[in-house]
Amino acid sequence: MDFALTDEQALLQETARAFVAKHCSAEQAKVWDETDHFPVELWQQMADMDWFSLPYPLEAGGGGGSVTDLCILAEELGHASLDVAMAYVGTFIPGLVIFKYGTDEQRARFRSGLFDGDYRISVAISEPDAGSDAASLRCSAVDHGDHFVVNGQKAWCTGASLPGAWIALYVRTNPDAPKHRGISLLLVPNDTPGLEIRRTPTLARHLLGTNEVFLTDVVVPKENLVGEVDAGFSMLMSGLDVEKVVMAAAYTGVAQATMDDMLDYSKQRQQFGRPIGNFQALAHPMVDMQTEIDAARLLAYRAAWMLSTGKPCTREAAMAKLKCSEAYVSVARLGMQVMAGHGFSTESVMSFRWRESIVATISGGTSQIQRNAVAKSMGLITY
Numbered sequence: 568m569d570f571a572l573t574d575e576q577a578l579l580q581e582t583a584r585a586f587v588a589k590h591c592s593a594e595q596a597k598v599w600d601e602t603d604h605f606p607v608e609l610w611q612q613m614a615d616m617d618w619f620s621l622p623y624p625l626e627a628g629g630g631g632g633s634v635t636d637l638c639i640l641a642e643e644l645g646h647a648s649l650d651v652a653m654a655y656v657g658t659f660i661p662g663l664v665i666f667k668y669g670t671d672e673q674r675a676r677f678r679s680g681l682f683d684g685d686y687r688i689s690v691a692i693s694e695p696d697a698g699s700d701a702a703s704l705r706c707s708a709v710d711h712g713d714h715f716v717v718n719g720q721k722a723w724c725t726g727a728s729l730p731g732a733w734i735a736l737y738v739r740t741n742p743d744a745p746k747h748r749g750i751s752l753l754l755v756p757n758d759t760p761g762l763e764i765r766r767t768p769t770l771a772r773h774l775l776g777t778n779e780v781f782l783t784d785v786v787v788p789k790e791n792l793v794g795e796v797d798a799g800f801s802m803l804m805s806g807l808d809v810e811k812v813v814m815a816a817a818y819t820g821v822a823q824a825t826m827d828d829m830l831d832y833s834k835q836r837q838q839f840g841r842p843i844g845n846f847q848a849l850a851h852p853m854v855d856m857q858t859e860i861d862a863a864r865l866l867a868y869r870a871a872w873m874l875s876t877g878k879p880c881t882r883e884a885a886m887a888k889l890k891c892s893e894a895y896v897s898v899a900r901l902g903m904q905v906m907a908g909h910g911f912s913t914e915s916v917m918s919f920r921w922r923e924s925i926v927a928t929i930s931g932g933t934s935q936i937q938r939n940a941v942a943k944s945m946g947l948i949t950y
C-alpha cells in the first residue's frame with residue numbers, strides 16, 4: 568500500500584500551498600468575509616494557474632486531473648477558508664455536469680468562460696420547501712416549443728449574484744411523473760429578465776454569498792436545456808460523490824489549519840508559569856482532535872482513490888463527507904475553548920473558523936443525510 572503522492576501531485580500541493588500563502592491567507596479570507604467581498608482577482612489568479620481547466624477531461628481541452636489531484640488542491644485552498652475552497656469546487660462540479668451531459672455547442676460555449684475564469688456557476692436545487700428532500704422541488708418550467716417559461720422560487724443559491732454567474736437551475740418539467748423523474752436542468756444567466764436575486768443574511772459564506780432567487784415568467788431558450796428533458800435528477804446525482812469527496816478534502820484542510828493555529832497558541836500562551844498546552848486537560852483533547860483529523864483525511868483520500876480508479880464509492884464518499892465536516896466543526900469548537908477570551912474576540916481567525924464551520928455539516932447534504940446513505944449501504948434503512 569502506497570500513501571505517497573506522485574511527483575506531480577507533490578508539486579501541485581507545494582504550488583497550491585505557496586499560492587494560498589501569497590494570495591489568500593486566512594487573515595485575508597476573514598476580511599473578505601467580513602466585508603462581503605468577492606475577490607475577482609483571486610478567481611483570475613486561479614485561472615492563471617490553469618486550475619479551472621484541471622478537472623475536465625483532456626479530450627475536452629481540460630487538464631485531465633484526477634479526483635485525488637482535485638482533493639490536493641481543495642485541501643490546500645481550505646487552509647485559507649471554506650469559502651475560498653468552495654469558490655473553486657463549486658464552479659467545476661456543475662461545470663463537469665455540463666461537459667458530461669451537454670451538447671457540443673454548450674461545451675464550446677462554456678469552455679473558455681469556465682477555463683478562463685470569466686464564468687461562475689450557481690447551483691439552484693434547494694427551495695423553501697425542498698431541502699434534504701431535494702427531489703420534491705417545485706419550481707416549474709413549461710414547454711413553449713422553442714423555449715421554457717419558468718416560475719418559482721429557489722433558496723440558498725451560492726454565488727448566484729456574482730458577476731458573470733450562470734444559474735444551473737433544476738426545474739420540474741413534468742409534474743405528473745414520480746418526484747425523482749420529471750426534473751430538468753436549465754442554464755440561466757443571472758441577469759435574465761424575470762429573475763430577482765436577494766442575498767440571504769448568513770453566519771458566514773460571505774465571499775460567495777447565498778441567495779434566494781425568485782423567477783417570474785423567465786424565458787429560457789431550449790438550447791439552454793442540459794441533456795434530456797426530465798432527466799435532471801440523475802445528472803444532479805452524478806456529480807454528488809465527487810463533490811462530497813473533494814469538499815471532504817477541503818474540510819480536512821481547513822480543520823488542519825484550525826488545529827495548527829490552536830497548537831501554536833497553546834505553546835505560546837502561558838498561565839501558571841507554563842504554556843497552556845502543557846496542561847493535560849488541553850493536551851489530550853488536542854491529541855484526540857489531531858487523530859480525528861488524520862482519520863478524516865484518510866477517509867477523504869480513500870474515497871478519492873476509489874473515484875480516481877473508477878470504483879463505485881457512494882458509501883465511502885458519504886463517510887468522508889460526514890467525518891471531515893464534523894471534524895471541522897469539532898476542531899473549531901475546541902479551538903475556541905483553548906484560545907478562550909482571545910478566540911471569542913471577533914478579531915481572531917479562530918472566531919471566523921468557528922462561525923464558518925457550522926455550515927460544513929449542513930450544505931452539500933447534512934450529516935444526518937450522509938448517515939442515511941451509509942445506513943442504506945448497511946441494509947439498515949430500506950426506504
Ligand SMILES: Cc1cc2nc3c(=O)[nH]c(=O)nc-3n(C[C@H](O)[C@H](O)[C@H](O)COP(=O)(O)OP(=O)(O)OC[C@H]3O[C@@H](n4cnc5c(N)ncnc54)[C@H](O)[C@@H]3O)c2cc1C
Binds near residue numbers: 724926931934
Ligand atoms: C451556506 C449554505 C449554502 C448552500 N448552498 C446551496 C446551493 O448552492 N444550492 C442549493 O441548491 N442548495 C444550497 N444549500 C442548501 C443545502 O443543500 C440545504 O440547506 C441542505 O440540504 C439541508 O436542507 P434544509 O436546510 O432545508 O434542512 P432540512 O432538510 O429542512 O433539514 C432540517 C433537519 O432535519 C434533518 N433531516 C431532514 N431529512 C431527514 C431524514 N430523512 N433523516 C434524518 N434527518 C433528516 C436534517 O439533517 C436537518 O437536521 C446551501 C445551504 C447553506 C446553509
